[in-house]
Amino acid sequence: MASLNMNGTLPELAEQQPEDPIPESRILIIMTGGTICMRPSPSGFVPARGFQEQCLARVPTFNDGSHSSMMNVVINAAGEVKGHSSLRTPPTAYGRRVRYTVLEFEELLDSSSIDAKGWAEIARTVERNYTLFDGFVVLHGTDSLAYTCSALSFMLQNLGKPVILTGAQAPMLELQNDATDNLLGSLVVAGHFMIPEVCLYFNNRLFRGNRSIKVAASDFAAFDSPNCPPLAVTTSMRTNVNWELVNRPRSLEHFRIQTNLDTTHVACLRIFPGIKPEMVDAVLKLEGLRGLVLETFGAGNAPSGQDNAMTNVLAAAIKRGIVIVNVTQCLTGSVSPVYAPGMSLSRAGVVAGLDLTTEAALTKLAYLLALPDSTPDWVAKQMAVSLRGELTEVSQPVFRHPDGALPERVQSLTVLGYAIAQGDLDRVQEIVAREHHWLLNDADYSGNTPIHTRPPTASCGDIPVH
Numbered sequence: 001m002a003s004l005n006m007n008g009t010l011p012e013l014a015e016q017q018p019e020d021p022i023p024e025s026r027i028l029i030i031m032t033g034g035t036i037c038m039r040p041s042p043s044g045f046v047p048a049r050g051f052q053e054q055c056l057a058r059v060p061t062f063n064d065g066s067h068s069s070m071m072n073v074v075i076n077a078a079g080e081v082k083g084h085s086s087l088r089t090p091p092t093a094y095g096r097r098v099r100y101t102v103l104e105f106e107e108l109l110d111s112s113s114i115d116a117k118g119w120a121e122i123a124r125t126v127e128r129n130y131t132l133f134d135g136f137v138v139l140h141g142t143d144s145l146a147y148t149c150s151a152l153s154f155m156l157q158n159l160g161k162p163v164i165l166t167g168a169q170a171p172m173l174e175l176q177n178d179a180t181d182n183l184l185g186s187l188v189v190a191g192h193f194m195i196p197e198v199c200l201y202f203n204n205r206l207f208r209g210n211r212s213i214k215v216a217a218s219d220f221a222a223f224d225s226p227n228c229p230p231l232a233v234t235t236s237m238r239t240n241v242n243w244e245l246v247n248r249p250r251s252l253e254h255f256r257i258q259t260n261l262d263t264t265h266v267a268c269l270r271i272f273p274g275i276k277p278e279m280v281d282a283v284l285k286l287e288g289l290r291g292l293v294l295e296t297f298g299a300g301n302a303p304s305g306q307d308n309a310m311t312n313v314l315a316a317a318i319k320r321g322i323v324i325v326n327v328t329q330c331l332t333g334s335v336s337p338v339y340a341p342g343m344s345l346s347r348a349g350v351v352a353g354l355d356l357t358t359e360a361a362l363t364k365l366a367y368l369l370a371l372p373d374s375t376p377d378w379v380a381k382q383m384a385v386s387l388r389g390e391l392t393e394v395s396q397p398v399f400r401h402p403d404g405a406l407p408e409r410v411q412s413l414t415v416l417g418y419a420i421a422q423g424d425l426d427r428v429q430e431i432v433a434r435e436h437h438w439l440l441n442d443a444d445y446s447g448n449t450p451i452h453t454r455p456p457t458a459s460c461g462d463i464p465v466h
């Protein structure tokens, strides 16, 4: 087994230069576009190429000035390998350096234009280079970052390495920016911690990707994951990982990807006061629609409509095979049938999306609907199950009869419970009267017991004390 050296660091990797005792992690940065690499143009900020040379090579925190060795990167489906010049960070607080190279996509996007094709390109790039790197950092615009994180979390299966997505509210080349910290923090996480999840790193916090949402249009604290604490938080000196929250694979399976999400047949609709059943019906009758995310009020409530017209519209669509998932418009909390309107949705067959974000619900639906042999019933069931930690499952209490004989005390209590549940007052009285030694006739803190002075005619509702 590898042992730590005097500095508490791991021993050198095999390919390490003998004269450099500090170990290196190898990270592939995948550049998809977004503000982080943008420059001003006459038509507003647009993504620009040459991120590694223009933005990173000149900055000491991203380049320790050492000889730039080449890193092999697989660049296409044919498995063609190309040598990319690399850069290396100075030693981190953990006594490692991070060696990395940037692979720029052919077309750099403002992330508001990304779709399932772009997600598939990211997934394929990770898959092709999976064995060559210790982890991956994906640079992406912030606008649709939460959708991409959610989609990738489902597309990357049996993930065994960190995939950290980040971006910035201000470009790297702006004097005051958040790009430097977001990228450096992502590199450190990907290069040091075995967090085998798709994560979003922003403003010193590492979120589970499929739990995150964009909460601010211009603040540096642009993301949050209101229903799941951060997986890690970076302070001035270290990154503290909340290991208990980190998901790990539960079986030994090869990493693989699923790329054909069915995003063209899903939609999202936000309920508002006064929404007409005809509007909802029109969406549900869109040609080819297979799944709908319904953003409802509070704990999952929507108007039932005059004479239940809304509920009928939803029920009819579900009968036609459309999967409808109920998520809340609130930032925190879960959908549950607490109120009558929520209950009638679930009776109509609408799936409770629990505490799924809209982003996770939509991308999960698109992922499940695209799986071979998926049926609406199966998809509906999977929507309430956590596949990648995207929701908090509701644990239902299970009532069952014990297998063996019950201890006497528990037996009395159980029999009493049944008698109460059945409203059998005579039986309740009989059981209570029979219990002379313990349990039901134990004295309370003032010495009172229910039985001793019980008049023969009293009913169970008015058993006197004393």
Ligand code: ASP
Binding pocket: 033, 034, 035, 036, 109, 110, 111, 112, 140, 141, 142, 143, 144, 167, 168, 169
């Ligand atoms: N419109 C930009 C994008 O999402 C915004 C950003 O990156 O922050 O690509």
